[in-house]
Amino acid sequence: MQVTQQNCKAGCRRGVTFSRHHAYRSHCIHNPTRAPNHASISPLKAAAIATDVSADSWYTGPVAIPRQVDGIEIAMLQGKGRGMVATRDFAPGDVVMSTPPLVLVTSPHRQRPSGELVVDEILERKLYGSKWFSVLYDGSSRSCKPHFGFGAAAEADASGETAAAAAADAPRPAGPPEPMLASTSAPAASAAASKPTAAAAAAPKKKGFLASRAAARRTGAAAGGAAGGTATGSGSSAAEALPLPDKREQTRLAKIVKFNCFGDDAEDLAASACRGEEPRGHIGLWPEFALLNHSCAPNTVNFVVGGAMVVRAVRNIRAGEEVSISYLGRPQLLPFQRRMQALKEDYGFDCDCVRCTAEQAHYDKLDDVYLELFEAVEGKLGPAFLEARREGNMEAVAEVQQELQGWLRRLYGIFRKTLLAPDVRQYVIASMYDAYDLAFSCAAALGQGEDASSLQACLKAMEAVSAGSDLHVILAVRYFDWCVREHGEGSALTELARGSLRRAHVARYGPVSGEVMAKLVDNNRALHISTNNGTEA
């Protein structure tokens, strides 16, 4: 589940996490001249959601995040291979999984290392001896077996036989192997993150098709190249004796990485700041996490903090329900045809999640506006806006805004005329996010401040399709701040916005105390403001 990288239309070529990837991000949102005195805002004063102070411990220092995988089990799912199913109910904010990586490659903040480095690390550190490589999906239907070969592989480890060979014909007890690492070291300083670990540097030169590329990458890293990073992983002493896999097996390992690894250009920024850690760009393999299937409106959110992969429920999940994540990153906010195309190309499946199914079913009612609006924003209005802003031509920006408003009026006209279920409406708005993003950018460039109705619409849509995402929490902060500025702290609207703000943060960070949540909110606000001012590090 290598997160799809989609380059920013503004040309920043950054990774895909939502909040840091507004297509027109540099001036898209706040009107800095009207920025409130943030210290005076107390966003969480009416705590309606039960808090759990033990949840605070993750955010009070650079503590190791413990492995926690309970309340879910592996199941065979029609048309999807294996997946994870809840065995108990989860409430929003509950940890569904926190799990250490088998291999983790990090880089300085804002630089997402390439997936090839993960393959290199697996070979260099002989991690291919791990039982997980006989378990994870490698693109062949054979690899999505209902049972795991852990017993066979464990015996193989002891006898020096490769796990894959032994697992092939041995009886297979159910249940996944434990991850190789109990926890991962988390180098806090970017200096540490900019060069390979001593162990990696001392690793013997390997043969095979990846050797020259690895050497080149490392040279680039030493010279400050973007792809450089640290790697975390551990080879056992049995693994030391393992021969290098042949080319066919190396290709299979590369496919396992392609289908199962996860990367981003930074660990969660607000949580890392609370923990006193430098957020690192990263890519890695969290094997337990890799057993989760995709949905375009998932019931969990996931991100990396302190090297651990954290997965939280973002809505109520009932026992028996499949636990899903999104593989898509920013493309999750594209129309269903584009999402399906990306999933087919990158992961080889046809998505029939609830959102794709609903959007497809209602496509006829929306067709002329649905894709035409998207294409107008992508092909004409977006580029025109960027050019006009670059040239300081505010008349041209106003023209873009007018045309865009015309399109959005048409879309809302259809919403009024057509009987769309509320969730379908949210799905469509989410799929048109680029149009709203452009609307925010035009309003900001023209000094009009927040486009509050678009902001509110997007906030609801994010709650429906990517609750707890970094974009969701940032939109919640923006909307809350707008309500306070325009209507005052005690207004009914601000109270509703406070509820949204809390829900978004609980979904992402768990039921933390008011004090910790206020810090997380402040960090996300600071992030949003620095992004808009173009001052982010």
Ligand SMILES: C[S@@+](CC[C@H](N)C(=O)[O-])C[C@H]1O[C@@H](n2cnc3c(N)ncnc32)[C@H](O)[C@@H]1O
């Ligand atoms: C990271 S693996 C997920 C676990 C995998 N199902 C297994 O059995 O190991 C990714 C692969 O799972 C399958 N998959 C994930 N989500 C799916 C979905 N919504 N529908 C169909 N197949 C899916 C695809 O084959 C995809 O390439």
